[in-house]
Amino acid sequence: MALLLVCAPLSVASAQDTGSITGQGVLDTVVAAQGKVVVIDFFASWCKPCLMEIPEFIEARKHYPADKxxxxxxxxxxxxxxxxRFVKQTPFNFPxxxxxxxxxxxxGVKMIPKTIIYDPTGQQALNHAGFMPGEMLRQVLDKLLGGEAK
Known part of the structure; x- marks a missing residue:
């Protein structure tokens, strides 16, 4: 079975469509992740800056361990x-x-993309509206993790 997943097309094996979520559901997810940094990316399939940003987030997910x-x-x-359709064709490696x-x-989403990052104590550390370059994301995460995530 594991071999099948490894050999399956990336878009099918990695798509992480987990259904819908409420605002409270997102907050509950942040609380459940206490002790970890939480990155929330608000996007839409029709948003051009979002489409530029998503690959940066996918790449960052590869760089930082899931336990951090x-x-x-x-x-x-x-x-x-x-x-x-968008989720199915995009190689997301996160839910x-x-x-x-x-x-x-x-x-308070007034524009997208929007990124909100919570520190390991569950406090909001960043609320960024607009495109977030991968380098900026990595700098914020490295600072919040104290350089321990490499």
Missing amino acids: VVFIGISLDQDPGQYA VYLADPDVINTF
Whole structure:
């Protein structure tokens, strides 16, 4: 079975569509990850800066161990079919959720992409609206982890 997963196309083996999530569900995920840095990426399949940013987050996920950093993607797509197609064709290596309507208000999302990062104590360390280059993401994570994640 493991060999089958290794040989399967990357987009199928790595797609992490986990259904929809509420604002409270996101907050519960942050609380459950206490002791780890949590990166939340708000995006949509039709957003060009989001499409430029997602590969940077996928690459960062490869660099940081799962026991130190949790990545969560939250799509603000309004068409579930478009969202499902996008997730299926994108090689996500972290869980991706379709946002319930309350997520926008819960996290004050006024533009996308938007990245919110929580430190290991569960405190918000960064709330960044707009494209986040991979180098900036790595600098923030390295600072929060104190250089222990390499």
